[in-house]
Amino acid sequence: MKIGSGLFSIFCLIIIIPSILLIYSMNYDTTGNIGIWLTILVTIIDIVAVVMWVWIYKRILVPLDKLQIATKRIADGDLDYQLDERDFSEIPFLYNDFERMRIKLKEDEEEKKLSEDAAKELVSNISHDLKTPLTAIRGYVEGILDGVASSPQKTRDYLNTIYNKTNDMTSLIDELLYYSQVAEKHMSYKYEKIYVKEFFDEYVKDLYLELETIKIKFEYIVDIGRNTVIDMDKEQIKRALNNIVSNAVKYMDKEEPEIHFRVTETSDAINIQISDNGRGIDEKDLPHIFERFYRSDVSRNTKLGGSGIGLSIVKKVIENHEGSVVAVSKPGVGTEVGIELKK
Secondary structure, eight states: OHHHHHHHHHHHHHHHHHHHHHHHHHHHOSSSHHHHHHHHHHHHHHHHHHHHHHHHIIIIIHHHHHHHHHHHHHHTTOTTOOOOGGGGSSOHHHHHHHHHHHHHHHHHHHHHHHHHHHHHHHHHHHHHHHHHHHHHHHHHHHHHHTTOSOSHHHHHHHHHHHHHHHHHHHHHHHHHHHHHHHHTTOOOOOOEEEEHHHHHHHHHHHHHHHHHHTTOEEEEEEEOOTTOEEEEOHHHHHHHHHHHHHHHHHTOOOSSOEEEEEEEEOSSEEEEEEEEOSSOOOTTTGGGTTSTTOOOHHHHTSTTOOOSOHHHHHHHHHHHTTOEEEEEEETTTEEEEEEEEEO
C-alpha cells in the first residue's frame, strides 16, 4: 500500500533526524547537559512516533487495506462480502459509505434479476395468451377454407368467433403498451380539480348497468361532501377502478355474486373500498398481486389467467397520483381492495 510506505518513511525521518542532531550535539557539547536533555527529548519523540505509527497502522492502514480487498470483491461481483464494522471505529464514515454502496448495488442487481425474470415470464405469458386465440383463429379459418362451415349461418358464427379472438389479442397488446407507458412514466396525465362525489356517482351509473347484465349484485355507498374536490386524471383513475372490478368479475365463483363499492373521506384523503364475494386470493399470492406480470397458480391453471399486469397498472396509476393501494383477502370468502388518494 503506497500510503503506508509513505507514512512509514515520514516516521523514520521523525526518528532519524533528531537522533542525528543528538549525535552531532554530543560531539560538540563539553558539559554534557545539552546532550542529556536532547537524549530525553529524542527518546520521547521516538516513543511518540512509534506509538503513532502503530496506531495509524492498526486503525487506518489495516482497515484501508481491508476496504481495498472488499472493493475488489465487489468489483468481481461478490455483493454479499461484508466488512467488520469494528475495524472502522476510527473512520466509520468509510464503512458507512461502503455499506450504502454495497447495499445499493445489491438491490440494483436483485432488481435487474427480477426484471429479467419478469421479462422471461412476460414472454412466456404473452406467448401462451397469444398462441391460444391464434390457434383458434387458424382452426376456424381452416374450417371455412375446407368447407366445414357448410351454411351461411355457420360461416357467420366462425367469423364472429375469429372477430372476438382478434379483439382479445388487441386488448392484450393495448394493455401491454399502456403498462409500458405508465411504468416508464411516459403517460401524460391530465390532472384537474374534480368534485369527488359527482365523479363517483357518474362512474357507478355505467358500472351498475354492466354488472346488472351479468347478474352481479352491486352496492354503492358514498359518504363524501358535495364540495369535496381532489386533483386527479379522471380517465386514468377510471382505468384503475375498471381493472379492479374486472378482476373481481373474472374470479367470481358464487351463485349469488356481489360487488360492493364504498367511498368515504377523512380530513386529508379519499378512501375507496371495492370488495367482492369471489374465490379470494391465497395467502402466499396476496403480497405479490400488484407486482408486474405476477399470476397466481389459480390463474395459471385456468382459462381466466391474463398477462398479469392489470393490478400492476392499478398500482402504478395510484402511485402516480401519490396515493396507495392495498388488498386483503380470504380464500373462498372474497377480496377487498382499498385505495387512498390524498386530497
